[in-house]
Structures are given as C-alpha cells and as structure tokens.
Amino acid sequence: MKLFETYPQRSLTLRNRIVVSPMCQYSATDGVPSHWHFVHLGSRAVGGAGAVIAEATAVSPEGRISAQDTGIWNDEQVEAWRPITAFIAERGAVPGVQLAHAGRKASVWRPWEGGGSLPADKGAWVTVAPSALPFDKDWHVPQALDAAGIGKVIADFRAAAVRARQAGFALIELHAAHGYLLHQFMSPLSNHRQDEYGGSYENRTRLVREVIGAVREVWPAELPLWLRISATDWSEGGWTVDESVRLGGELAALGVDLVDVSSGGLVPHVKIPVAPGYQVPFAARIRQEAGIATGAVGLITEPAQADGIIAGGAADVVLIARASLRDPYFPHRAALELGATIFAPEQYQRAW
8 A cells, every 4th residue: 555655754754654734723822732732643643644743833922823822932832842742753653843924814813712813902913924914804904024024034933943853843844825924925915015025926935935945954954844835825816836836846956855735725715626635636736747745635534545645646645634633543544444554552452
C-alpha cells in the first residue's frame, strides 16, 4: 500500500504518508498549550500518523485568531510545548507546528461562541493587514502595515522558528492560506498596496518569500519546512491556481520541501464545490507542473481514497483533518482495511 510507505524529508523519515493536519483547538491560555493539547496531539501520535502538526500557532499576540489560540512568542509557551513534542516523537511520529499570523482575521470569538469580531469590551485588539480592508461587513477595519510593521512580522516568524526548535518541533509549516496574513498579501482582493509589497505577482508574494527566507536562516538545514497555501480564492480577481503553480515552482530554491495545498478562506460568501477530495486536483497540478512535493487535504475520509491519492501521484502525503478529529486511530483503521502492517503500541496490541 502506497499510503504506508515511508517518506523521507531531509534527515527525517515519516513512517507513513498520513499527516494529522493542523486544527485549531481554541483552548490555550495566553498562548500556552494545556493538557488538552497534550492529549489531543498525543492521541494522534499513538494513533499511528507519520507526522502530527500542531494547530495554527501565533508568532505574536496580535497574530492570534482568537484569544485562546496557542502561541510561540515567549519562553513559557516553549516550556509548555516541550512535553507534548517529546511524547509525539516518543510514539514514532514527527512533531510539527504550523506558524501563523491571522492578520485581519484576528481578534475573533471562538467558533462555538459565534465567531466574528470581538467587541472592544470583550478584549478586542488592533489587527493588521496589507491594506485597511475588513474581512466582512461588521468586522473591524485593520491597520495597513507600514515598513516597520512588515519588518516586525518577518522578525516574529524568524523568532518563532527558533523557539519551535527549542520546543522540540522537527517540522515547521508556514501558514499562507485560509485568508490569514501571508495569504492576504498574496491576493489582489485583500492587497491594494502600491509599494513593493503590492500590485504585481512579484510584489504580492514578496512577504511570503521573505518570511520563508528568514525562517530558513534559523531553522536547521537538516529539518523540513512546509508551506500551506490556498490554491485559489474561489473568487474572481483573487489569487489563482496558475499563480499557485508559479509560486510552487519557486519554493524549492527557497528551502521549502512540500506545499500543503488547501483553498479558500480569503473572502466570505464564496461558492465552493465541496465534495470528497475536491482540492486534490490542485495538489496534483502543483506537484506535476511545479516539480515540488505536495500534500493533499480536504474531505479525505476513507483509507482507499487516501491510498489512491498517493498511488495515483496526486500528492506525496495526505493531511487528515476532521476525519482525524472523529477517529484518532485513523491510520490503524486504514492499515486494517488496506491490509498493511502498522505498529501498534504494546498497550494496545491485543486490540489489533
């Protein structure tokens, strides 16, 4: 089964092609992960995944989506992450973290509290973006970043990468998708700048390239760096699949090892043709035309479906999100269904 072949990434080897996708838990205090994160992430390592990527983890306080997001901007957070990453690695999975800045989509309620912008009397903070354009009506208007602000964003990502290694992570994924800050710079729908960070494709992608460069300067050469992108905004005048292919072709030279290909999130109220595996063709096209490894994500829920994606050459790994929330042991179930051999913890072997 192709799904259970090992996958080398620089000095690391993933034990299979199943990766637990970063999924926000909105359960941290002051950016510090808790017992919830230990159990949530640790369970999925026990479940047999090749890599487990922690949720979108803010590189600065203002970069959080919600006040309950995890962070990695101070030493207390680093110390709290260490036992979590150690356990993930102990169970045979690669511990990864998604470094993120929410930009204009920051300062919101948690989903189960309704989502949407926080009011001032509920702890709202000033948000930033490439341009002073709100995400939606009734949302706060962000401040357009000046040169100093852009410099701070780059420095924050660089410092977060240093802390990620100190915390025990062996894989970084940079979040440039789903309408968050790096994606906001990439799309003409959210970036109306007229300086070197706006207008042309070259200018709109400048920040993501500078962030990659800053992270690669401090992230060990023997460890992999991934990038998550939204392949399309699903909206006229936005970021396109052609641009995603073009960017993909530039990334290997910058030190990126894999593109995690999602879509959407930049603007609300768009029509997306959601169906099983609906984003897989984007990953396949980028892999084939840009010549870089890709990860496929999006309604991948069945073992045979996941195996077919790898066997068919559409992607190098599959990232399991909601299916992993429902079943932390998805890799074990997949192995049983596909007839593959997978290691089960000694404590659980009588169940398999």
